[in-house]
Amino acid sequence: MQQYREEAQNCPEIDFQEPAMEDSDTEENHRLRRKPDGSYTWTFDMELLHNPWYLPFLMKLILIPSGVIFVVILLLSLNSGVSPANLLMGYGIILGVLAFVAVIIWAVHLLIAKGMGNTQRMTFEMNEDGVTALVGTAPGVSAFRSVKTIRIDRTNHILFLNSWFLYNVICCRPEEFDFVCDYIVSRCPQALILGG
Numbered sequence: 001m002q003q004y005r006e007e008a009q010n011c012p013e014i015d016f017q018e019p020a021m022e023d024s025d026t027e028e029n030h031r032l033r034r035k036p037d038g039s040y041t042w043t044f045d046m047e048l049l050h051n052p053w054y055l056p057f058l059m060k061l062i063l064i065p066s067g068v069i070f071v072v073i074l075l076l077s078l079n080s081g082v083s084p085a086n087l088l089m090g091y092g093i094i095l096g097v098l099a100f101v102a103v104i105i106w107a108v109h110l111l112i113a114k115g116m117g118n119t120q121r122m123t124f125e126m127n128e129d130g131v132t133a134l135v136g137t138a139p140g141v142s143a144f145r146s147v148k149t150i151r152i153d154r155t156n157h158i159l160f161l162n163s164w165f166l167y168n169v170i171c172c173r174p175e176e177f178d179f180v181c182d183y184i185v186s187r188c189p190q191a192l193i194l195g196g
Helices: 002-009 054-080 084-115 174-186
Strands: 040-047 119-126 130-135 138-143 149-153 158-163 166-171 192-195
Touching: 040 174, 054 084, 119 166, 119 174, 130 166, 138 158, 138 166, 149 174, 158 174
Parallel strands: 149 192
Antiparallel strands: 040 119, 119 130, 130 138, 149 158, 158 166
């Protein structure tokens, strides 16, 4: 943890300039920039169809409720004397419905990704208090004091920040990842660090 704190103090000196309107898609305008108030901002174009975290997130969204439902049904059936065969048949129906919902969600995701040209622009801003990920018009704000776990995926240059009731994904360019990672980790002293 001390290593992260020392590295995070060596902030890159990046002059902030508002991107020119006509050149907002140039590579330079996506880079990490330090604003006059000391905060940092950058943009990242996330690939929708082949990103490494969407499918696992979708599977958790399906499997966790499924597991909760199964445990509830198991407890109720044990108290009421239902046979294991009937229990498994009922759970099979529930899994079938959840699988159908998962297929619909994934198909909608593919259609949206195709309609958006397979990229989603994400804008990030971080300061001493936290980091904000803006996707479209929906901000995800992770206050550093409330971050419980940070999972570091250096291969794909992604940080996963987990707080109570909030799951935030922070992406950046490979050459800027170490700085962003060190900055965030050094300001989340209570967070459990996974990966690295």
